[in-house]
Amino acid sequence: MRYSAVYVEKKAEDYPLTKSILDKLQDIRIISVDHYKDIFDRKRQDIAFQKENPALILAVREGRRIYKGASVCQSFGNRNFYYASSVMNCPFDCEYCYLKGMYLSGHIVVFVNTSDYVSDVKESLKEGPLYICASYDSDLCALDGLTGLASFWADLARDNEDLLVELRTKAAPSSFRSIPNLIYAFTISPEEIIERYERNTAPLSARLDSANRALDAGCRVRLCFDPLIKTDDFEDIYGRLMDTVSSAIDFSRLTDVSVGTFRISGDYLTRMRRAYPDSEIAWYPYVIKDKVAQYRQADDKAMQDFVELRLEGLIGKEKIFKWNE
Amino acid sequence: MLYILTALKCEAAALSGLPGKIIITGAGGLCPDALKELDLTPQDKVLNIGISGSKRETGSAYIASSVSMEGKKKLYPDIALWQKLPVSELVTVTEVKKEMSDDLLYDMEGYLIAEWALKVIPPSSVCLLKIVSDSGKEFPSKQEITDLVRSHLTEIKVIAEHMSLEERPCGYTCLAEDVTEQLRLTEYMRNELCDLMHYARVSDKEDVLLGVIDGLRRSGRIPCKSKKEGRQILDEILSSLR
Structure with a gap:
């Protein structure tokens, strides 16, 4: 990935991760800033432009670093469900991504004070076992070559057996760490959806190959059929997807699977529409229920049921998780 | 619209063949007066x-990576x-x-230009391109300034051409105003x-939308007699598009 510039927060200059990232980015314009929000929180930013001309921002995360999981996210039956924000924004450009409505900027912020995340996790573990989705606000696996942050969270899982870490990705990583409390979660979408809406992500075949490599390496693997996107030919393309996945993957080796239709906070949707006036997904006439924009209940149920029914023939029902259950 | 702003006539003299509108603002304190004359819109570039x-x-x-004053x-x-x-940091001063x-x-x-522009347009729509002319001791002549700017015309052209690319649309209208009137919609329903x-x-479903409207018109349900009927029709349009 090419970056238009790297903004380095003054406080972040001396962190080892800053130096390691800058070493990997030769011949790049480096701009010193007092605070990452001077760039990230500017008014009237054009997110679409920034996704095409992304800058990297290296910063120190102060205040909260670990958050309670949101109601639209799945806890997979785990009680203490949190997510960590060690990177904000993603190198990929999925048309439906909630990050486009969540942040004011399309630039990517990497927080380099990893030792503070270690302290936060250790502190939270005092309250009991913890389930952390580390890759919600970015794709850490896709950025691992540059930031090493997927490996960082894998190390954290290895060193803390009460910590269960999920690394969700639309990339196709080639190396994996077999750690019992680390789950590699692959988002699985039909090729038609990937081509149309998941710009720059790995093709379906590469994701499935990668998932198999993870399984062969003895890793825990989750497949996420989430978000399901409504299309006129939904049953055709998702039917073919299920055929492809079921012939490529031995479901008995999976930790579990998730199914979820597209949904997004109503506030985020409003911002997404402003930023992407040509987006078919942003402008779909959703139903707003409990402040969440989602498909009509009948459509939502039909889509989930269709995929779930196919999954039930492949994996135990207790291993299928749905977002609105 | 791309506005290409220069402070001096001799700077503008070098800028031939560029897309956009060239405005000479005058130097330093004169600049704000010229900017006031421009009615910048969110789709404009500077x-x-x-x-x-x-x-x-x-x-x-x-290219200025930041500008301060x-x-x-x-x-x-x-x-x-x-x-x-x-890129370089740019500092705007009031005296040489x-x-x-x-x-x-x-x-x-x-700074005066960036501050004015960023009140209306995104930071990606503003570009400050500066050419070093002196180190504060000896100042170039008007002709030398023109030559300095002209020596970067190729790079300037690339930037101006990128910045003047077609704007992305903000909204669409495909129904005649009389149809929306005939549906007797409230303001909220009109926004819907x-x-x-x-x-x-x-x-790419405009045909579907127009087809539904046409069918309703032929069956006599448009024009509507009440807002309630308008609501029902709006719900039918919604269903047809979902």
Whole structure:
């Protein structure tokens, strides 16, 4: 990935991760800033432009670093469900991504004070076992070559057996760490959806190959059929997807699977529409229920049921998780 | 609209063959008066081209990565991948600077232009391109300034052409005003219909929308007799597009 510039927060200059990232980015314009929000929180930013001309921002995360999981996210039956924000924004450009409505900027912020995340996790573990989705606000696996942050969270899982870490990705990583409390979660979408809406992500075949490599390496693997996107030919393309996945993957080796239709906070949707006036997904006439924009209940149920029914023939029902259950 | 702003006539004299509208603002304190005359809209772009003082090599050109002015908050225009020039911090001063820091550029308008523009347009729609003309000791002649700017015309053209690319649309209308009147919609419902029209356009379903309207008209359900009927029709349009 090419970056238009790297903004380095003054406080972040001396962190080892800053130096390691800058070493990997030769011949790049480096701009010193007092605070990452001077760039990230500017008014009237054009997110679409920034996704095409992304800058990297290296910063120190102060205040909260670990958050309670949101109601639209799945806890997979785990009680203490949190997510960590060690990177904000993603190198990929999925048309439906909630990050486009969540942040004011399309630039990517990497927080380099990893030792503070270690302290936060250790502190939270005092309250009991913890389930952390580390890759919600970015794709850490896709950025691992540059930031090493997927490996960082894998190390954290290895060193803390009460910590269960999920690394969700639309990339196709080639190396994996077999750690019992680390789950590699692959988002699985039909090729038609990937081509149309998941710009720059790995093709379906590469994701499935990668998932198999993870399984062969003895890793825990989750497949996420989430978000399901409504299309006129939904049953055709998702039917073919299920055929492809079921012939490529031995479901008995999976930790579990998730199914979820597209949904997004109503506030985020409003911002997404402003930023992407040509987006078919942003402008779909959703139903707003409990402040969440989602498909009509009948459509939502039909889509989930269709995929779930196919999954039930492949994996135990207790291993299928749905977002609105 | 791309506005290409220069402070001096002799800077503008070098800018032939560029897309956009060239405006000469006048130097320093004169600039705000000229800016007031421009009715900037959110879709506009602003490219400021001008000379600057610096200890850097005379004739070198830079994109401002930030622009500051004493007592004011530093501003950051976005940097694009297609901007191939090096970047530098720009400081806007009110008097000619005799003593300069090693790595900075100094001008007399950049901040005023960026501050004015960023109240309306995104940071990605503002670009300040500065060419080093002097180090505060000897000043170039008008002709030398024109030549300095002209020497970077190729890079300037690339930037101006990128910035003047077609705007992205903000809204769509595909129904005649009389149809929306005949549906007897409340303002809220009218906004819903606008969003639906927008969706119909971006999803290539305008034919569906127009077909539903046409069918309702032929069956005599349009014009509506009440807002309640308008609501029912709006719900039918919604269902047809979902």
